[in-house]
Amino acid sequence: MAADPENRFSDWAEVVRHLTGLSQDDFDLMHHIAPLAREWADEIVAVFYNTLYANAQTAAVFHDGERPERERTLRAWYLALLQANDDDLFWSGQTRIAFVHLRRHVSTQYMVGIAVKMREVFERRAIEALGRRRGQAAARAFDRILSAVVGLTAEGYDVLAHAAFNKDAAIDENMIAWLIAQDRAR
């Protein structure tokens, strides 16, 4: 396991910014189009949960009666993203969300797959509203942010895998709860 989780996540952010080109410019673009992009929230949430509930494996992740609450939190996440900045506040929030998914055993593949659906809706609506050139630029900015959010879940599993190789570490639900609590306490 990396000696210092703080360094691990700042290293992670540096690599993601380098590989994807993610920067504050992407967030600034989201701020700029937010008045239009807020109107896409209904469709993004509908496609997201219709897709996950239409497959037995992904539907099985959810508890009975959980869907309205999940729709509410996804909508809130999307609307907040449109106003977010490339800062510690945003990334520590996304790290906590990643660990929440680990706690429910949401695989990275599920995250990657559903992100494709979200991107498709975002890109189509952006092109309809802004024209092809500006719409595609907005979709690429959204894509860079979303890829980093998804990447955090993968990174979280990687942290746990490293911990599992450490003989002294006990990997269980309590450890995931502890990681979430550390992040909330920041």
Ligand code: HEM
């Ligand atoms: C890019 C993809 C995703 C995003 C952005 C996302 C976003 C969120 C957010 C914002 C929350 C609320 C976290 C909180 O504040 O407590 C949440 C919770 C949850 N999500 Fe996702 N989600 C994604 C993918 C998935 C997938 C693929 C599944 C299942 C197949 C899933 C299942 C859940 C569950 C079960 C919870 C409740 C976790 C708990 O509190 O125990 N999510 N998600």
